[in-house]
Amino acid sequence: MQRKIRLHRSEPISSSATHPANHFVRVVKRVRKGIVSIITEEKPRNLEEHILSMLIPGWSSSTSDPPPRHFGTGFVIHPDGYLVTNEHVIRDADKIAVKLDGYTRFLPAQRVWSDEERDLAVIKVQPPHPLKPLRLGSAETVEVGEWVIAVGNPMGLNHTVTVGVISGKNRPLQVANRYYGNVIQTDAAINPGNSGGPLINILGEVIGINTLIIYPSQSIGFAIPIDDIKPWIRKYMS
Amino acid sequence: MQRKIRLHRSEPISSSATHPANHFVRVVKRVRKGIVSIITEEKPRNLEEHILSMLIPGWSSSTSDPPPRHFGTGFVIHPDGYLVTNEHVIRDADKIAVKLDGYTRFLPAQRVWSDEERDLAVIKVQPPHPLKPLRLGSAETVEVGEWVIAVGNPMGLNHTVTVGVISGKNRPLQVANRYYGNVIQTDAAINPGNSGGPLINILGEVIGINTLIIYPSQSIGFAIPIDDIKPWIRKYMS
Amino acid sequence: MQRKIRLHRSEPISSSATHPANHFVRVVKRVRKGIVSIITEEKPRNLEEHILSMLIPGWSSSTSDPPPRHFGTGFVIHPDGYLVTNEHVIRDADKIAVKLDGYTRFLPAQRVWSDEERDLAVIKVQPPHPLKPLRLGSAETVEVGEWVIAVGNPMGLNHTVTVGVISGKNRPLQVANRYYGNVIQTDAAINPGNSGGPLINILGEVIGINTLIIYPSQSIGFAIPIDDIKPWIRKYMS
Numbered sequence: 001m002q003r004k005i006r007l008h009r010s011e012p013i014s015s016s017a018t019h020p021a022n023h024f025v026r027v028v029k030r031v032r033k034g035i036v037s038i039i040t041e042e043k044p045r046n047l048e049e050h051i052l053s054m055l056i057p058g059w060s061s062s063t064s065d066p067p068p069r070h071f072g073t074g075f076v077i078h079p080d081g082y083l084v085t086n087e088h089v090i091r092d093a094d095k096i097a098v099k100l101d102g103y104t105r106f107l108p109a110q111r112v113w114s115d116e117e118r119d120l121a122v123i124k125v126q127p128p129h130p131l132k133p134l135r136l137g138s139a140e141t142v143e144v145g146e147w148v149i150a151v152g153n154p155m156g157l158n159h160t161v162t163v164g165v166i167s168g169k170n171r172p173l174q175v176a177n178r179y180y181g182n183v184i185q186t187d188a189a190i191n192p193g194n195s196g197g198p199l200i201n202i203l204g205e206v207i208g209i210n211t212l213i214i215y216p217s218q219s220i221g222f223a224i225p226i227d228d229i230k231p232w233i234r235k236y237m238s
Numbered sequence: 239m240q241r242k243i244r245l246h247r248s249e250p251i252s253s254s255a256t257h258p259a260n261h262f263v264r265v266v267k268r269v270r271k272g273i274v275s276i277i278t279e280e281k282p283r284n285l286e287e288h289i290l291s292m293l294i295p296g297w298s299s300s301t302s303d304p305p306p307r308h309f310g311t312g313f314v315i316h317p318d319g320y321l322v323t324n325e326h327v328i329r330d331a332d333k334i335a336v337k338l339d340g341y342t343r344f345l346p347a348q349r350v351w352s353d354e355e356r357d358l359a360v361i362k363v364q365p366p367h368p369l370k371p372l373r374l375g376s377a378e379t380v381e382v383g384e385w386v387i388a389v390g391n392p393m394g395l396n397h398t399v400t401v402g403v404i405s406g407k408n409r410p411l412q413v414a415n416r417y418y419g420n421v422i423q424t425d426a427a428i429n430p431g432n433s434g435g436p437l438i439n440i441l442g443e444v445i446g447i448n449t450l451i452i453y454p455s456q457s458i459g460f461a462i463p464i465d466d467i468k469p470w471i472r473k474y475m476s
Numbered sequence: 477m478q479r480k481i482r483l484h485r486s487e488p489i490s491s492s493a494t495h496p497a498n499h500f501v502r503v504v505k506r507v508r509k510g511i512v513s514i515i516t517e518e519k520p521r522n523l524e525e526h527i528l529s530m531l532i533p534g535w536s537s538s539t540s541d542p543p544p545r546h547f548g549t550g551f552v553i554h555p556d557g558y559l560v561t562n563e564h565v566i567r568d569a570d571k572i573a574v575k576l577d578g579y580t581r582f583l584p585a586q587r588v589w590s591d592e593e594r595d596l597a598v599i600k601v602q603p604p605h606p607l608k609p610l611r612l613g614s615a616e617t618v619e620v621g622e623w624v625i626a627v628g629n630p631m632g633l634n635h636t637v638t639v640g641v642i643s644g645k646n647r648p649l650q651v652a653n654r655y656y657g658n659v660i661q662t663d664a665a666i667n668p669g670n671s672g673g674p675l676i677n678i679l680g681e682v683i684g685i686n687t688l689i690i691y692p693s694q695s696i697g698f699a700i701p702i703d704d705i706k707p708w709i710r711k712y713m714s
Contacts, residue, residue: 016677017619021499023259024621024641032620143255144270144399145262145387149621155690161620162663162695163641165262167398187400187427189663189695201254214393218457219400219427219694261497381493382508382637383500383625403500405636425638425665439492452631456695457638457665 023202024149028161030204033101034134035151035197036083036125037158038072038109040093067094073152073197074098074123075206077233079130084229085196086211087114087121098125101159113232119178119211120229121196134198137205139184139225142166147202148186150210150221152194164188164219173222175212183222184208190221199223261440262387266399268442271339272372273389273435274321274363275396276310276347278331305332311390311435312336312361313444315471317368322467323434324449325352325359336363339397351470357416357449358467359434372436375443377422377463380404385440386424388448388459390432402426402457411460413450421460422446428459437461499678500625504637506680509577510610511627511673512559513634514548514585514599516569543570549628549673550574550599551682553709555606560705561672562687563590563597574601577635589708595654595687596705597672610674613681615660615701618642623678624662626686626697628670640664640695649698651688659698660684666697675699 017025072089076082083098090096090111097106107125114121143166150162168185186199190213199208208223255263310327314320321336328334328349335344345363352359381404388400406423424437428451437446446461493501548565552558559574566572566587573582583601590597619642626638644661662675666689675684684699 016613016679016681016683017617017622019499019622019678021259021497021678022619022622023257025619028619028621137254141255143260143263143266144397145264145266145401146255146257146260154693154696157644157647157661157696159620160643160661160696161641162643163621165399165401167400168395171395185395185398191694191696202257202259203254205254207254213694216454216692217392218429218451218459220392220395220398220429221694259497261495375492379493381498381501381504382635383502383504383639384493384495384498403637403639405638406633409633423633423636440495440497441492443492445492454692455630456667456689456697458630458633458636458667 024161024163027149027200027202027204028151031134031151031198031200032159033132034076035101035159036074036076037099037153038074038085038089038196039097039106039156040070040072040090041095042068042070042092043094071153071156071193072195073193073210075198076131076133077122078133081125081127081131082112083109083123083125084209084233085121085123086209087116087119089196090114090121090123091116096123098123099158100127100131115232117178118228118232119224120209120232122233135205136226136230137201137203137207139169139207139227142169142184142201142207144168148188148207149200150186150188150190150194150197151200152190152197152210154191154193156193162189171222173212180222180224182225182228183212184225186221186223187219188221189219262399262401265387265438265440265442266389269372269389269436269438270397271370272314273339273397274312274314275337275391276312276323276327276434277335277344277394278308278310278328279333280306280308280330281332309391309394309431310433311431311448313436314369314371316371319363319365319369320350321347321361321363322447322471323359323361324447325354325357327434328352328359328361329354334361336361337396338365353470355416356466356470357462358447358470360471373443374464374468375439375441375445377407377445377465380407380422380439380445382406386426386445387438388424388426388428388432388435389438390428390435390448392429392431394431400427409460411450418460418462420463420466421450422463424459424461425457426459427457500637500639503625503676503678503680504627507610507627507674507676508635509608510552511577511635512550512552513575513629514550514561514565514672515573515582515632516546516548516566517571518544518546518568519570547629547632547669548671549669549686551674552607552609554609557601557603557607558588559585559599559601560685560709561597561599562685563592563595565672566590566597566599567592572599574599575634576603576607591708593654594704594708595700596685596708598709611681612702612706613677613679613683615645615683615703618645618660618677618683620644624664624683625676626662626664626666626670626673627676628666628673628686630667630669632669638665643696647698649688656698656700658701658704659688660701662697662699663695664697665695
């Protein structure tokens with residue numbers, strides 16, 4: 001049986017991305033070079049076992065398993081390689097590695113500053129070229145209902161872009177032994193590896209740091225306002 | 239080591255919220271005064287135990303735990319303080335309390351009318367000032383794919399705004415012993431405390447009452463068409 | 477007590493759907509006739525038991541339960557009734573039934589071609605009238621951050637429309653024993669019955685076939701690029 005199917009071929013350059021409703025395409029292009037993927041390797045839990053496993057060939061124990069790895073996100077605040085992320089992303093990390101946009105190789109990163117109470121940290125890489133910092137906006141002037149874009153590394157899916165709106169602002173939030181006094185709530189999809197990544201307004205400015213989700217729930221995520229970290233960056237850096 | 243970080247400071251008044259793509263900001267501002275947060279306290283399950291605990295000092299039993307609390311949402315239909323919600327929000331409630339937008343104190347609310355079969359109820363508060371009713375639209379002219387906004391009180395996060403589209407309409411739905419003949423489906427994030435809250439179109443009109451979710455699923459929520467409650471409100475009130 | 481409620485009645489034809497921000501309404505109207513709901517009935521797992529149950533009246537076993545049913549989605553590629561779906565939607569199916577948009581009756585469908593490795597299949601129905609094929613676009617020119625629309629049959633909710641953006645593209649993905657070399661990631665809500673359905677750009681062109689989700693996660697779904705199936709359709713059909 002011979003059949004002919006007429007396949008409608010699209011133009012080589014699609015006009016869908018340039019449709020006037022597609023505001024986020026330009027924003028993503030502008031910011032993605034300023035966002036990095038983080039992978040951490042946990043400290044072996046039992047140091048004694050770890051030493052034995054290195055000294056005695058064939059030593060077999062639970063520590064001979066590869067140490068657990070975790071994903072996180074960060075963003076550039078200085079061309080020399082300074083990156084902001086959540087403190088909880090690097091807390092238990094023995095090694096921190098960072099992947100820049102467009103690179104396949106990971107760079108080692110060092111802790112520069114961290115504040116457990118505020119869940120904020122600065123790490124540093126030795127970049128192959130000056131990095132482009134993200135523009136910092138302010139969460140104070142953000143309005144409920146406005147579009148926001150989250151970029152992150154959920155499950156290691158680097159530079160994952162999700163879109164939603166501001167669901168609420170100035171929320172107090174108590175999680176375990178931490179108190180977040182004033183967070184932004186969004187319905188943009190946030191998953192574990194998004195932690196430390198930027199929440200971005202439609203102008204491409206960072207307004208928050210994606211930090212928490214309520215699980216299980218439908219699209220209830222929280223970001224620390226960027227305003228909270230500005231004085232700490234200044235204080236540390238200058 | 240002394241370092242200088244150039245922080246890009248945003249203008250005191252951000253232009254992101256006034257970006258032409260941010261249609262929902264205006265809608266949210268218009269409707270939020272007409273939406274209330276509901277918290278209910280369940281009847282103690284075992285009345286005998288409850289009486290004993292009040293009569294005998296030091297009486298200890300499971301009923302000495304605080305009674306379970308639940309969250310819900312409602313919206314204003316009359317300036318005197320008449321509010322619509324779902325019947326299931328208040329069904330097992332011993333006490334109903336309502337928080338108006340911009341107030342921190344809860345007001346006590348009374349049942350006025352409820353219809354278990356339709357899962358609809360009217361409650362009333364004594365407001366400190368005349369309330370502004372939401373504009374009622376119609377679900378009949380709603381089109382699949384159009385933007386909708388849900389405002390609610392999930393996990394007690396009052397006035398949470400989530401955005402999505404109409405996923406389907408005129409759906410029959412059987413849940414437990416109830417039959418919803420004709421519901422609206424949306425992918426706007428709906429969580430338990432959203433029940434009773436309004437589903438709003440891009441013009442700021444109520445088109446439905448957020449009532450059900452499929453759990454677990456990704457963003458499958460259902461609203462009772464506002465048209466279904468209009469005759470019942472009229473009948474009861476006039 | 478006599479009360480009057482002023483009900484704001486919307487115009488018989490709402491202007492919300494024609495609001496300039498409601499781009500997706502037109503897209504949905506254009507594509508929905510080209511999308512079908514699929515329901516499959518599994519082969520009985522134990523053929524011997526099945527035969528016994530047919531031969532011996534009153535024979536009772538687990539196989540006397542109705543065989544499991546599953547939902548899926550497909551879309552029209554040829555007016556004669558050729559439909560694309562995922563191979564995994566029909567793999568274990570004993571019977572395949574298809575519901576066209578606007579019809580209540582299911583039509584029987586036959587396997588025409590399937591490729592387990594690529595998770596793609598073509599099935600055929602005998603349509604009551606020539607079907608309207610969807611326009612095929614290309615995933616190659618798609619940009620991260622652009623709007624996409626998924627139409628599918630999650631939980632049998634036919635023609636469910638969900639909206640999101642392209643979260644990533646050219647992702648390699650390993651799932652069980654299959655390797656998807658190059659998938660599109662989206663935050664449009666995808667649920668099990670969406671499998672085989674189209675991912676559509678804002679111009680109404682198919683750019684992918686919704687195939688996978690990460691569960692549990694918030695809005696991480698994957699589609700096979702439409703480009704991957706074009707040569708296979710041509711090869712088979714001509």
